[in-house]
Amino acid sequence: MPSPMRYRNQGLSMSADIQADEYSRYRVEGAAVAEMKGIIVRHQAK
Numbered sequence: 001m002p003s004p005m006r007y008r009n010q011g012l013s014m015s016a017d018i019q020a021d022e023y024s025r026y027r028v029e030g031a032a033v034a035e036m037k038g039i040i041v042r043h044q045a046k
Contacts, residue, residue: 003023014022 003025005023008023
């Protein structure tokens with residue numbers, strides 16, 4: 001997902017992790033999150 005950031009200073013990092021792409025935005029599918037939550041809840045109930 002593209003970042004709306006307009007200015008990028010290549011010489012300045014906001015992260016200690018040099019591999020991190022701090023200018024990218026990520027999204028997840030809500031259904032996938034709900035499924036993972038259901039799995040966690042079921043396994044905690046045992």
